[in-house]
Amino acid sequence: MNRSGLTILDNICLYGTTHLMWLRAGDAYRSALPGQFMMVTCGDSEASYPDPLLGRPMSIYGLDVNEDHVRVGILYDVVGVGTRWLSRRSPGDVLEVLGPLGNGFEPDLGLRNMLLVGGGIGVAPLIWLSEWLVDRGAVVALIAGARSIEGIFPKELLRPEVEFISVTEDGSLGQKGLVTDPYRQLLSWSDQSFACGPDPMFEALHAILLEVRPTTELQALLEARMACGFGVCYSCAVFPKTGGAVKLVCTDGPMINSRTLYG
Amino acid sequence: MTSNISEIDLQTQLASGGKTELILKNPIMVGSGTFSNGVELSKRFDIDKLGAVVSKGTTLRPRLGNPIPRTVETAAGMLNSIGFQNVGLSAVVNDYAPRWEKWNTPVIVNIMGENFSEYIELVEALDGIPGIAGVEVNISCPNVEAGGLEFGQDPQLAGKLIKAIRSSVQLPILVKLTPSVADPRIVAESVAKAGADALTIFNTIPGMAIDIDKRRPTLGAVFGGLSGPAIKPVALRHVFLVSREMDIPIVASGGVVSGTDVIEFIMAGASAVQVGTATFVKPDAAWQILAELVAWCDSNEVSSLSEIHGAAK
Ligand SMILES: Cc1cc2nc3c(=O)[nH]c(=O)nc-3n(C[C@H](O)[C@H](O)[C@H](O)COP(=O)(O)OP(=O)(O)OC[C@H]3O[C@@H](n4cnc5c(N)ncnc54)[C@H](O)[C@@H]3O)c2cc1C
Ligand SMILES: Cc1cc2nc3c(=O)[nH]c(=O)nc-3n(C[C@H](O)[C@H](O)[C@H](O)COP(=O)(O)O)c2cc1C
Ligand code: FES
Numbered sequence: 288m289n290r291s292g293l294t295i296l297d298n299i300c301l302y303g304t305t306h307l308m309w310l311r312a313g314d315a316y317r318s319a320l321p322g323q324f325m326m327v328t329c330g331d332s333e334a335s336y337p338d339p340l341l342g343r344p345m346s347i348y349g350l351d352v353n354e355d356h357v358r359v360g361i362l363y364d365v366v367g368v369g370t371r372w373l374s375r376r377s378p379g380d381v382l383e384v385l386g387p388l389g390n391g392f393e394p395d396l397g398l399r400n401m402l403l404v405g406g407g408i409g410v411a412p413l414i415w416l417s418e419w420l421v422d423r424g425a426v427v428a429l430i431a432g433a434r435s436i437e438g439i440f441p442k443e444l445l446r447p448e449v450e451f452i453s454v455t456e457d458g459s460l461g462q463k464g465l466v467t468d469p470y471r472q473l474l475s476w477s478d479q480s481f482a483c484g485p486d487p488m489f490e491a492l493h494a495i496l497l498e499v500r501p502t503t504e505l506q507a508l509l510e511a512r513m514a515c516g517f518g519v520c521y522s523c524a525v526f527p528k529t530g531g532a533v534k535l536v537c538t539d540g541p542m543i544n545s546r547t548l549y550g
Numbered sequence: 551m552t553s554n555i556s557e558i559d560l561q562t563q564l565a566s567g568g569k570t571e572l573i574l575k576n577p578i579m580v581g582s583g584t585f586s587n588g589v590e591l592s593k594r595f596d597i598d599k600l601g602a603v604v605s606k607g608t609t610l611r612p613r614l615g616n617p618i619p620r621t622v623e624t625a626a627g628m629l630n631s632i633g634f635q636n637v638g639l640s641a642v643v644n645d646y647a648p649r650w651e652k653w654n655t656p657v658i659v660n661i662m663g664e665n666f667s668e669y670i671e672l673v674e675a676l677d678g679i680p681g682i683a684g685v686e687v688n689i690s691c692p693n694v695e696a697g698g699l700e701f702g703q704d705p706q707l708a709g710k711l712i713k714a715i716r717s718s719v720q721l722p723i724l725v726k727l728t729p730s731v732a733d734p735r736i737v738a739e740s741v742a743k744a745g746a747d748a749l750t751i752f753n754t755i756p757g758m759a760i761d762i763d764k765r766r767p768t769l770g771a772v773f774g775g776l777s778g779p780a781i782k783p784v785a786l787r788h789v790f791l792v793s794r795e796m797d798i799p800i801v802a803s804g805g806v807v808s809g810t811d812v813i814e815f816i817m818a819g820a821s822a823v824q825v826g827t828a829t830f831v832k833p834d835a836a837w838q839i840l841a842e843l844v845a846w847c848d849s850n851e852v853s854s855l856s857e858i859h860g861a862a863k
Contacts, residue, residue: 288594290832328831335808336779341623341830385833514621514628515830519586521606521635522621526614533614533635538590 322391406484793819
């Protein structure tokens with residue numbers, strides 16, 4: 288965990304309202320893992336406090352590391368004041384960023400067939416996970432769902448080895464329906480699943496997992512309202528439906544096994 | 551010439567006399583509920599540099615806290631309705647106090663009871679435990695149904711509570727007051743007379759937000775407490791009003807984000823300040839604020855905080 292000024296290298300609108308930003312990062316990011324996140328300050332830091340005040344949690348979309356540089360990417364949807372401010376920054380501008388934070392995905396590298404499911408902007412942390420898994424010899428399928436074609440990540444930017452299944456609610460691209468449909472179909476093939484999206488999606492995926500392939504696990508990357516991002520404010524609580532202990536998404540997660548959440 | 555921290559006299563005293571002494575090496579504390587129990591950040595930053603640490607609000611038994619959403623950002627601040635998610639008294643005594651004992655900075659346990667006897671049970675269990683340097687009695691939490699504010703808005707009840715606590719323990723007693731009173735001097739006088747060593751002024755200001763898409767309150771618990779830079783002018787007025795009439799040490803809490811905020815509170819009569827919401831923005835905010843305070847003293851040729859204490863009164 289390290290808070291520092293990161294210089295913007297690139298900031299473009301990639302599709303629909305979704306933007307891609309690359310930043311020059313420090314050595315603290317060399318050991319970052321897929322599913323970890325950062326708190327990005329989305330306001331000028333000239334005054335004694337930024338406006339808006341609190342950092343915005345953003346998953347690490349990508350990491351590009353070599354001997355003389357570290358670059359970290361975020362893929363973000365413009366939904367409010369902070370992300371709009373982000374979308375207007377230019378290369379050369381400096382952002383205050385705290386990271387890397389949290390516990391990311393924990394793929395079992397002894398397994399082979401990996402099934403990834405992203406709902407909406409939930410695809411952001413899965414792109415890097417797909418690359419990371421391919422590099423380690425896994426076979427990867429990625430299901431991306433959105434309301435319409437505007438919300439679907441461009442297939443060309445994926446590794447060619449990754450099987451990509453897109454689903455839209457209005458049928459404007461790929462299958463018409465929800466991510467749960469292809470999930471049910473592919474689950475018997477898969478050895479381990481990873482998902483990021485809204486809470487009801489995890490619950491639906493977990494129910495299918497218990498029905499179709501209860502011997503495998505689903506790792507869910509949760510979202511929550513955060514204030515600090517490092518475990519001191521208790522804003523980001525999740526109450527597992529199992530009745531188990533309250534978890535903090537920022538420090539216990541954001542990856543939490545679906546069994547811990549739903550039994 | 552730049553002086554360093556050891557050349558400027560930053561020491562401040564919150565409780566004096568015999569067993570209940572509480573002296574801080576500098577006036578920068580971290581506020582309750584904004585630093586957890588300190589363990590996380592003590593691994594990253596030099597905890598011993600801080601004046602004092604105040605624990606998360608502790609109740610007799612562990613609590614799960616309020617439903618989500620628990621926070622929402624507001625103009626220059628935020629609302630929270632965490633609702634006392636905490637590990638409970640016995641974990642504080644058995645698991646945390648032994649770690650705090652190793653620190654070279656005092657830890658003050660913030661406590662919240664639902665009734666009179668719970669407060670007494672809490673302080674009696676904390677008294678004499680190595681690693682616990684004092685208690686901060688929260689009679690001002692807007693985020694619980696019972697206790698909290700009930701005591702904080704009633705000078706008689708508050709006085710009676712603090713008197714009972716004073717007669718049960720040797721620990722230094724800070725009393726955390728509420729902003730939700732017409733005249734802060736009345737409760738302040740009552741608890742000071744009852745034997746409080748210092749007053750923390752103040753807790754969050756009750757407020758709410760509405761989600762216009764859902765047509766419902768944004769926070770799961772409906773109401774929350776406002777904190778951050780937005781509330782500093784209100785806290786400053788309360789500190790000023792109380793310090794003008796009373797001699798008791800005052801710990802200011804509300805919107806401190808910079809060294810100059812600290813100077814303002816000290817000039818209004820505060821002996822120390824708590825850094826709260828600022829920590830969420832930058833985990834090392836308290837350390838940076840301390841450095842800014844030192845730099846200000848340096849460039850203004852202030853060699854001891856006593857030179858500016860209450861200067862604006
Ligand atoms: C661990 C984690 C990782 C995330 N990763 C990404 C990512 O990779 N890409 C991405 O686009 N978004 C991501 N988000 C969501 C992102 O943080 C919010 O969209 C962002 O904070 C909105 O900020 P804003 O100022 O633009 O919106 P605001 O004006 O603050 O609010 C607009 C909307 O955003 C939602 N929102 C606001 N604050 C938060 C918050 N702290 N957490 C969650 N939702 C919030 C609100 O429900 C509201 O409807 C992630 C959230 C978490 C918790
Ligand atoms: C998320 C959060 C949790 C808090 N929890 C407590 C608590 O448990 N007990 C307490 O006395 N005050 C609590 N407070 C109040 C702070 O200690 C402080 O008094 C208040 O936030 C004002 O200071 P600030 O503007 O610097 O944050 C909490 C504040 C926040 C923002
Ligand atoms: S966001 Fe503060 S504890 Fe998780």
